[in-house]
Each structure stands twice: as structure tokens, then as C-alpha cells.
Amino acid sequence: MPPIAHAGHWITSIAYFVPVLGFIGWLIVTQWRERRKGNG
């Protein structure tokens, strides 16, 4: 298992993927809201 001391490295790696994670989150929320609107 990777040691916890390397957390800084892991956090930097995750930073690369923040835009895509944020974008996918926004897409899911938007589509969910639209569906709720459509059902209501």
C-alpha cells in the first residue's frame, strides 16, 4: 500500500482531475434537475 507520507503526491495527482470531476458532477446535477422539472 502507498504510504500516507506520500499524501502530498496523491493530492497533486487528484488536482489534475478536479476539472473533469467537477464537470461531470455539474452534468449529473443539471440532468437530474431537468428530469425532476419534467416530471413535476
Place this chain on the structure above:
Amino acid sequence: MIDFVVAHGLVARSDLPIPQWLFGWAAALVLVVSFVGLAVLWPEPKLEREWWRPLPRPLSRLVASRALDAACGAIGVGLLVLVVYSGLRGVQTSAANFAPTFVYVIFWLGLVLLSVLFGDVFKAFNPWRAIGRAVAFAARLASRGDLPAPLDYPPRLGRWPAALGLLLFAALELVVADGDKPQNVAIATLVYSALTFVAMALYGVEAWIARGEAFSVYFNLFSRIGPLERRGGELGLRQPLSGLAKLEPLPGTVALLAVMIGSVTFDGAAESPLWTGIAPDIATLFRDLGFSPAHALEAAFGLGLLAAVLLVFALYRLGVEGARSVGGGFSGERLAGAFVHSLVPIALAYVAAHYFTLLLFQGQALAFLVSDPLGDGSDLFGTAGRTIDYGLIGANATWYWQVGFVVAGHVAALTLAHDRALALYDDAKLGVRSQYWMLAVMVGFTSLALWLLSQANA
């Protein structure tokens, strides 16, 4: 696992003005802005249109002449023979023998660049095609008539044989411990040649070259990005990227692109602390199953390669399923085939960014290897004393070029997907909305590419 020393970068890039991960954010922003720009400024499909203009006749005729075709084929056959001969008879040191550098650098990477710039050049130099055509010609002469017709190429095979061929090539390069040993390169070349000859005998030379022969299919895909295309006996110009819009989504095409991007992904990931941390644990699992230590590590790397290919496939399918959820009544299969051509510029971006320095530095080795292909001290052309100039480009400049390749490739992919969406959906707004998910995929591939590049010096 190839051991060229200059694989992906030489020194840490410590003096960049902003952290490397911030380049990823900037690249994502460029993609979002490009997406908005396309939605506003590109209201109807343009790449699907037929547009091809022949080059001035003397030049066009010369480039597309049979004599030049035959000469290129002969050169291709000569190089194939040289690879096999030097691999079997030369010194068994990968850096000092012609075969590994030629196959893994000049052929595998250099031809990608040439294909984008000059069109499907490999078709002319393809040694297997040249030999197949020569044998068919001789057989027709000997039999004094037409040969029996080859079998019909099974439609369900599509590009699956090419996908499998590329996966095995990637495994030889990235998984097999002695994959860069000259003798192994030569033997793999002989085995692949034999299989190709059998397949061409069964299904016909051109049918197999167009769909089944891994390298022909690989380089042809990249050639579709560029503006040069040969039609019949003439060479002409088309809109850049429009060759991809005409790509037939045969079975196996998504798998082929997943192998193309996934193999580069694994090559990059294999240098990351993440992989070097878990690979020994996976190898231990295989050792517990009875594998020898060497084979256990190879099995772990094989598993890693497959996982990377599956990751790329899953990311693409995520985008497709997202696009399907928006509406329009298309099946997932239909959408997967419709947008698969947009993965080709991404594959190019991955290859260009990841292997940029390998081609730039190790490509120079060709100068001394042609003079001493066997590594036995000969000096055929007086260039055996040449060395590699590692000062051609600095580490920071390399990073900027790599980021540029990644961004340009993904913007091209967005353009292709946007153009196809406009052609596919009756409602232009629905078409654009479907592309939100493809944009997410592109941002995902961009982030992955830049993370992988950063791992080279981690």
C-alpha cells in the same frame, strides 16, 4: 519493457511559472471555450461534405505512379529484411542494433508523423502488401489466367484483427521483459509476417490490408487527419480532419482506438508511483499462483495494459451513454460508432505528447545505426561515429510542446464530435446538448494525458 534511456523526459521541470496540474486546468478551460465557440460559430456540418481537389497533374501523377509505388514497396521489403537480419545476426544490445530502434522509434512513431503530414505513406512502403501483390502477380503469370477469388472478408471481423495485432505489439513493447532484445524483435517480425501472408492469401491482399493488418489500419487512421489523399491515380487535397468524418465504424473500431490510447496510457502510468507501488503486489499474486518471478512481473504488466485499455474504453462509453441519456432515440452502439472517429486525434495527441522526446532523441540514432546496423563496428556510410544530441530541446520547452499537442488534439476531437452531432441530430440544440458528455470525456482524456506526462518525472 523497452529500456531506451530518453523515453519521456530527462530532468524535472522545476522552474515552470505555475504548477504542472494548473496546466491541466488551463487546458480544460481551453476545451470549454472551444466548445462554446463551436456551438456559436459552427452551426452546420462541414466535415461530412465531399471536397477533394487534385494537385497539379505532373506532381500528382508522379507521386501516385506505379513506378514510385513499386520503388517504395521495394524499399519497404528491404527494410523488413534488414530488421530481421540485424535482429538475428547483430549484437544483442538494443541500443546498438538497428532492429529495435527502427521498429519502436522510426517505424512506430516516425511513420505516425509522416502519415499525418503526407497521407497514407505506409500503404506504399508496406512490405507485406508489396510482397503479396508481387506474389499474386507472379502466380497470375504462372497460371496464365486469373487466380481463384479469395474468401469474402467476414463483416463481423471488422477491425478486430487490427485491434488484436496492436495489442500484441504493445505487449511486446511494454510487457515482455526482453521485448526490445533484437532477436525477439526479429522473431516477432517473422511471426507477424507469416500470419499476414496467410491472412492475405485467404482474404486477398487489399481486403486484409484495409481492415485486418494492424499497422496499415493504424497509420491509415492517422493519415485521415491530414489534408493529402490519394484517389485512383491522383493525389489531391481535402479539408483537414474530413478523412476521419468518412471513417466507416466497422466492428472493433472502438476497441482499436481503446488499444491505441490505452497502450500509451499504460506506458505513461507504468512510470507513476501509483503503478510502481502496486505492481509488486500484483506480481506476488501471480507468484502465489505458481508463476516464476520474471513471468509474474510480466503478467502484472499485462494486466496493467489490459486495465488501461479497459479504462479508455469505459471513459468513452461513459460519454456515449451520457449523450444517449440526453435524447434523440439513438442506441448506445449507434452513438459509439458515430463518434469513434473523434478518438483518432486524441490518440495522436497521446502519441505525440508521450513519445515526443523519444522520437526526437532516439530518432537521431538512425544516423549511426544505418552505418552499423549489426553493431559489429562496421561503418558503411561513414556515420557510425555520430552521437545523439540531447541538447536539441530543453525540459520546459518539451513540456510546453506536450501541453500544446494534448490541447490541439482534444480541440480537434471536439470539432469532429460537434460536426458529427450536427449531422446526426435533427434538432441542433439537442445535438449540442449531447456533446456536453463528449466534452466531459475530452476533458477527462486531457487531464489523464497531462497527469501521465507529469508522472514521467515524478
